[in-house]
Amino acid sequence: MIYLKGYIENYKPFFMSLHTMSSTNRILYIGGGREIAETLKKAKPWGLEIIYIQHKERFREELLPYVDRVVLIDYEDIDVLIPICKTLQSLFPFASAISMNEDALIPTAYVCDALGLPGNSIETVKTLKDKSLMRQRLNQLGFSPVAAQVGYTLSDMLTFVQDNGLPIVIKPTDASGSLGVFRVDDTAQLEEIWQQVQALNLSSFLMEEYLDGPEISVESFTFHGRHVVLAATDKVTLSNHVEIGHSIPAQLNAETYEQVVLFVKTFLDAVKLEEGPAHTEIKLTKKGLRIIESHNRPGGDRINELVQVAYGIDMKAMTLGWFCGVVEPLETSPQLQAGAAIRFLAPPAGIVQEISGLEVAQQSTGLVEMYVWVEVGDRINVVNESYDRSGHIIATGVTVQEAIDRCEQISQQVQIITVER
Ligand SMILES: Nc1ncnc2c1ncn2[C@@H]1O[C@H](COP(=O)(O)OP(=O)(O)OP(=O)(O)O)[C@@H](O)[C@H]1O
Ligand SMILES: [Mg+2]
Secondary structure: OEEEOOOHHHOOOOOOOOOOOOOOOEEEEEOOOOOHHHHHHOOHHHOOEEEEEEOHHHOOHHHHHHOOEEEEOOOOOHHHHHHHHHHHHHHOOOOEEEOOOHHHHHHHHHHHHHHOOOOOOHHHHHHHHOHHHHHHHHHHHOOOOOOEEEEOOHHHHHHHHHHHOOOEEEEOOOOOOOOOOEEEOOHHHHHHHHHHHHHOOOOOEEEEEOOOOOEEEEEEEEEOOEEEEEEEEEEEEOOOOOEEEEEEOOOOOHHHHHHHHHHHHHHHHHOOOOOEEEEEEEEEEOOEEEEEEEEOOOOOOOHHHHHHHHHOOOHHHHHHHHHOOOOOOOOOOOOOOOEEEEEEEOOOOEEEEEEEOHHHHHOOOOEEEEEEOOOOOOEEOOOOOHHHOOEEEEEEEOOHHHHHHHHHHHHHHOEEEEEOO
16 A cells, blocks of 8 residues: 555644543444544544454554554454443443444444443434435435335336336445445346346345435534534545545535535434434435435545544544543534545556656645555456545645645546556
8 A cells, every 4th residue: 555644634633622531531442444543543642541342353453552452353243242341341441332433333332222321322323324224214204205115136126116217226225335336227227237236145125216416425423412513525426326526515505505404403313313423425306305324423435534624623533532521512513614625546447557646746735635555566446336446635725626626636646557457
């Protein structure tokens, strides 16, 4: 991996004010992906001690400086996780159990429930994780109505089309990274999509009416049931729905922005979110705003870092601090400080022959962060999911348009030349 130093670390979480520490300054943190070292590091300035639970094969030595105790188990096995956490709690009392990683959100909710720790209910977290459960709940409430049904067979796909018309979307009920999201415009496509669904080993899938319109995501933080919207983000996707760029603030007029804020707060009330971060994806359709999905964690794709650049707020640091009682709640949405944008690098599929332009790109005005995570000799796949992307550029500007323009110019300077083999 080629990593060129970013400047994100210069953005201090200045909104934090330490007040009386809660009974303990220890956190139980569960899981974590590619950015986990960066996340855990954020606990150190407050002297928070971390007990870390991770799958054995995912633990990396580079995490050792940031964790105080480590337990390596399959944390998705709740029957093992709970007794271990109870024992840990009796030996090393901790104030909170936290995760910001998708596959650990439900296990963490079980731990909070079993140990009486602050957090969201198991029901809330499960509703957010399971897209079909979320649709059922919202449709029952008549909020953000979307025709949706779980299917198991090709014939279920045909029936859904007969009942709801075209276009529709077929996707996994609980995946991420836009893997296996298919848009269907013609019943003739169904046979091939059915083959692909089987190739992905999906025993069931979610069918939804196609929601047409621009897409945004919204970052929020909930303090004892009071939701504060932090940022709205414009999203650019490839035709297969894989995200290829984001920018903050979303370019919405004031009236639409107010509608979005109200819509997100109503949604978070509907799923009974009580505490912490949320990342909610929304389509602005002709029939009104519609939820795509939401999770009780900050957005991925470096959206947390874009929020930092735009608003000076680090949602991950805030999550660690809030659940330990070392962060004051925000009273209002933050003031915009700058525009921020990210563009992902997606060179043509093939073997990487040459990477150039990085030194020039690194001198660019407005560059905040640049990562290229492929090397000469690596195979680059056609971008079918987020993990197929090859790197990213984050840039800032006085306005969001300036940030986007700079980001796109810098992206063009980075040349990743591939050859078919
Ligand atoms: N019903 C729908 N109508 C229109 N577009 C949809 C619909 N469902 C999903 N999409 C598109 O597909 C994208 C990915 O869907 P979704 O967010 O449910 O999957 P995901 O795998 O969780 O994605 P990611 O992790 O990338 O956010 C959405 O951001 C949206 O662009
Ligand atoms: Mg999504």
